[in-house]
Amino acid sequence: MSSGKTIAFFPEAAFGPALNCVGIAQELRKMGHNPVFICDKGFSGVFAEYGFEEYPVNMSGDMSDEDVAKYWDNFIAQHLPHFKYSPLKQVEAYVAPVWDAIVDSAICAEPDLQMQLAKIKPDLICVDNVILFPAIKKAGCPWVRIISCSENEVTDPMVPPHLSGCSQGDYEGYKAFEAEFERCVAASHNRFNAFLKQQGEAPYPMGEFFEVSPTMNFLLYPKPLAFKRETPLSEDQFTYLEGCVRDEGVYEVPSFPAEYQDKPLIYVAFGSLGDSDVELYQRMLAAFANMPYRFLMKVGEDLSPYNKPANVHLQGWYPQPAVVPHADLFIHHGGNNSFNEALYFGKPAIIMPYCWDGHDNATRIEDTGYGRKLPRYDWTEQQLAKAIDDCLTNQSIQAKLPPLKEHMQKAQGGEKAAQVINEILNR
Structure with missing residues (x-):
């Protein structure tokens, strides 16, 4: 073990990447290192709750915290109808505007990020994001990329394009999605390349916004579900963490009326973005009322509409890693934390995606036989009930889960990542 080193984590301003990084940082702290967090100012306090020092950066220009909250509330309200679109149709309606906002945040963050890195003087940086921040490469220390999204964020001709929701081998689908993606993000991409040039970095090929780290890249994805690749990922540069589950303590399942007390327990959570979809949640609750199961459902701060x-x-909100072990089934949106945690605890999943890599994870869970994909909106109560019954009773699904659970838990992703980082620091 090396003497304590300072590791700067810089996750995307989203709870999935942020909490994955917490899991790794917790293990590094046990080893005697000093993990700290660089974060969007809107995420200040999230990491302090876990006992980590925070270094905020401004990724929102001159907007106040209140203005930022209103901006994102309005952004989601504006795009909520687009969650009903297919992945291909979402590219122009939703994906391209998101990339435009991501490019804005990277440009805005650069001065603060350079300043904070100069202050921290890290021995190593872990970045969990979808876009390059040039300050990371200029910091004078090794950097590790953490890929919290689906494994297909690392491209290969045989692998479905990221965000496409295509099955492996659907090459016509690949071609159509890639053409639409490059058309719709061209303006944002050209603006980003101009920024890279200004920062002394080489431009990226059309459609690419990030690169793999020359030092190490962590994939949160479980390797047994990995895509077949034309060029296999080198073990010297890529490590599958098989999930990375943070410690959220112990959860006690609440009591239910006697007639439900011994029924299967189903956990339902669609991420913070999904909590804006009040109409869908109301519809699901009406369906759940007619089913012979117990449900734990995350709906966001406002419970009054239900x-x-x-x-x-x-x-x-639920402490998800502490809840999932109690569940018999997990219904979720396909976010990478939920995707991994269901499998890590050996639970079947029904994935009802609305955007981003949820489409990829929903298709993958269906194609590999560890759960079911269900349209987020275009379903009947009978179809939902059938999918639930199938996941709870299907012998093929139930037989596949225990070996995968054993494989993922044996890997101990957070500890594995910390050990690899420690080895890099000792070189």
Whole structure:
């Protein structure tokens, strides 16, 4: 073990990447290192709750915290109808505007990021994001890329394009999605390349916004579900973490009425973005009321729009890694934390995606036989009930999960990442 080193984590301003980084940082702290977090100012306090020092950066220009919150509330409200679109149709309607905002944030963050890195003087940087921040490469220390999104964020001709929701081998689908993606993000990409040139970095090929680290790249993805590749990923440069589950303590399942107390327990969570979809949640609750199961459902801070059936427990937020072990089934949106945590604890999943790599993970869970993909909106109560029953009783699904659970838990992703980082620091 090396003497304590300073490792700067810089996750995207989203809870999935942020909490994955917490899991790795917790393990590094146990080893005697000093993990710190660089974060968007809107995420200040998230990492301090876990006992980590924070260094905020401004990724929102002159907007106040209140203005930023309003901006994103309006952004989601504007795009909520687009979650009903296919992945291909979402490219112009939703994906391209998101990339435009991501480019804005990278340009805005650069001065603060350079300043904070000069202050921290890290021995190593871990960045979990979808776009390059030039300051990371200029910091004078090794940097590790953490890929929290689907494994297909690392491209290969045989692998479905990221965000496409294509099955492996659907090459016509690949071609159509890639052409539409490059058309729709061209303006944002050209603006980003101009910024890279200004910072002394080489431009990226059309459609690319990041690169793999020359030192190490962590894939949160479980290797047994990995895509077949024309060029296999080198073990010297890529490490599958098989999930990275943070410690959220112990969770006690609430009591339900006697007639439901021994029924299967189903956990339902669609991420913070999904909590804006009140109409969908109301529809799901009406369906759950007619089903012979217990439900734990995350709905966001405002519980007032919902009529809670007797067999449903509603909460604004759950300590997910502590909850999933109790569940018999996990219904989620396909975010990478939820995708990995269901499999890590040996639970079948129904993925109802609305955007981004949720489409990829939903297709992958169906294609590999570890759960079911269900349209987010175009479903009947009978179809939802059938998918739930299938996941709970299908012998093929149930037989595949325990070996995968054993494989992922044996890997101990957070500890594995910390050990690799420690080895890099000792070189």
